[in-house]
Amino acid sequence: MLKQLLLKELRTEFRQKFAxxxxxxxxxxxVFISYLSFKTIVHPATxxxxxxxxxxxxxxxxxxxxxxxxxxxxxxxxxxxxxxxxILISKLLYNSILSLVISIIGxxxxxxxxxxxxxxxxxxxxxxxLGSISLASTLTFTAAIASKTNNNFSLMxxxxxxxxxxxxxxxxxxxxxxxxxxxxxxxxNLIITLLALNIIVAxxxxxxxxxxxxx
Amino acid sequence: xxxxxxKVIAVVFVLYTIIGGLLLEVPRLRILHETIRNLYFHVTxxxxxxxxxxxxxIYSIKTLLGGKTENDIVANEAANxxxxxxxxxxxxxxxxxxxxxxxxxxxxxxxNGAAITLLIYLAYxxxxxxxxxxxxxxxxxxxxxxxxxxxxxxxxxILPRMTDSLHPGNGGNxxxxxxxxxxxxxMVFYPAIIGWTLLGVWMMSLRVRLxxxxxxxxxx
Numbered sequence: 194m195l196k197q198l199l200l201k202e203l204r205t206e207f208r209q210k211f212a213x214x215x216x217x218x219x220x221x222x223x224v225f226i227s228y229l230s231f232k233t234i235v236h237p238a239t240x241x242x243x244x245x246x247x248x249x250x251x252x253x254x255x256x257x258x259x260x261x262x263x264x265x266x267x268x269x270x271x272x273x274x275x276x277x278x279x280i281l282i283s284k285l286l287y288n289s290i291l292s293l294v295i296s297i298i299g300x301x302x303x304x305x306x307x308x309x310x311x312x313x314x315x316x317x318x319x320x321x322x323l324g325s326i327s328l329a330s331t332l333t334f335t336a337a338i339a340s341k342t343n344n345n346f347s348l349m350x351x352x353x354x355x356x357x358x359x360x361x362x363x364x365x366x367x368x369x370x371x372x373x374x375x376x377x378x379x380x381x382n383l384i385i386t387l388l389a390l391n392i393i394v395a396x397x398x399x400x401x402x403x404x405x406x407x408x
Numbered sequence: 409x410x411x412x413x414x415k416v417i418a419v420v421f422v423l424y425t426i427i428g429g430l431l432l433e434v435p436r437l438r439i440l441h442e443t444i445r446n447l448y449f450h451v452t453x454x455x456x457x458x459x460x461x462x463x464x465x466i467y468s469i470k471t472l473l474g475g476k477t478e479n480d481i482v483a484n485e486a487a488n489x490x491x492x493x494x495x496x497x498x499x500x501x502x503x504x505x506x507x508x509x510x511x512x513x514x515x516x517x518x519x520n521g522a523a524i525t526l527l528i529y530l531a532y533x534x535x536x537x538x539x540x541x542x543x544x545x546x547x548x549x550x551x552x553x554x555x556x557x558x559x560x561x562x563x564x565x566i567l568p569r570m571t572d573s574l575h576p577g578n579g580g581n582x583x584x585x586x587x588x589x590x591x592x593x594x595m596v597f598y599p600a601i602i603g604w605t606l607l608g609v610w611m612m613s614l615r616v617r618l619x620x621x622x623x624x625x626x627x628x
Contacts, residue, residue: 334555338535338548338551338552341539341544341548342535342538342539342548343538343539348534348535348538351531351534351535352531352534352535352552354527354531355524355525355527355528355530355531355559356524356528356559358520358524358527359520359521359524359563359567362520382570382571386567386570386571390562393558393562397554397555397558398555401551401554401555404472404547404550404551405547405548405551407547
């Protein structure tokens with residue numbers, strides 16, 4: 194059932210494509226505008242911060258649309274044949290995959306345009322992976338909450354930013370360590386914090402989603 | 409809550425806190441000197457906030473389990489009062505920081521956590537304003553309230569203990585418990601907590617009654 198739901202999400206995306214195209218446009222244009230203004234960035238803190246800001250806003254744009262295309266009849270059908278937890282997990286997995294795709298493409302275009310100053314690429318990839326999934330899980334939950342109200346996008350941003358800020362601080366610190374080429378042992382605390390925050394948010398959304406979904 | 413005895417206690421304890429807190433003997437510690445009196449206001453305000461927000465989340469859980477919107481009204485007003493107390497807590501902490509650390513604000517885990525927690529609860533207020541249907545609003549806001557409370561616990565209690573922090577009681581700094589709460593600071597500390605909490609509950613109960621009257625009026 195879970196696999197079917199996930200495949201349905203992916204298939205919808207392949208058919209409509211508007212979400213992924215919009216995001217790619219957003220991502221690539223942000224990187225390009227940064228390139229035009231900065232030419233190249235060698236200062237690690239700036240490189241890092243700009244990268245994660247671009248990634249954050251692309252993710253917010255992408256995931257805010259994830260709960261929108263639930264038509265009334267489609268929603269009733271899905272609700273009747275599977276449990277709300279499965280729906281949430283499928284959305285969570287789909288958004289995580291989307292977020293990972295965004296981060297990979299974002300990283301590649303950023304490296305292409307703005308230049309590569311990463312010294313420890315493996316730690317950076319790990320932080321990228323964990324960071325994207327954490328952002329995706331938080332944003333999925335707040336998108337679910339915001340989709341039940343009328344003014345979708347701004348409300349979702351308002352709801353998600355306070356929770357995302359500590360996550361982002363942890364992510365930015367850890368990726369800065371990766372860029373500077375520091376030893377893994379210095380960042381383990383940060384990575385554990387990130388993992389813990391991620392698990393807490395995911396577990397909360399798993400428990401609370403059925404109450405959101407009853408309509 | 410028809411009786412009034414607890415309101416009298418609230419007023420008496422708050423007055424005692426203010427007068428006794430400023431006039432009674434306090435131990436002298438380095439750097440802190442007389443500012444340790446802020447303990448009665450800053451720390452007790454945070455304790456009161458925790459109690460009120462716990463009340464809020466309990467009523468949110470009750471809303472989700474039972475479905476009655478009266479519980480949601482209480483949860484909402486408790487969250488509002490909790491936000492107020494949080495602001496006062498941060499303000500008193502900032503004043504304390506000005507006198508002991510020399511600056512109004514530092515970039516520190518506990519302080520960031522406190523600010524972010526307040527932002528989360530302010531987002532709760534925004535969420536509340538975004539919906540009109542009472543049942544749906546009760547349910548969605550209850551869900552977000554539970555989320556906000558867990559985040560409060562994480563950001564205020566768990567994260568600061570894990571990392572370095574300038575704030576007393578976290579990150580390797582000793583809290584105040586060992587030093588002087590053995591002595592006569594306890595005599596003002598505990599009544600202060602009770603006083604602020606009861607004052608908060610009084611404000612909350614007034615707002616709940618006001619809200620219920622509003623709903624009853626609008627129905628006619």
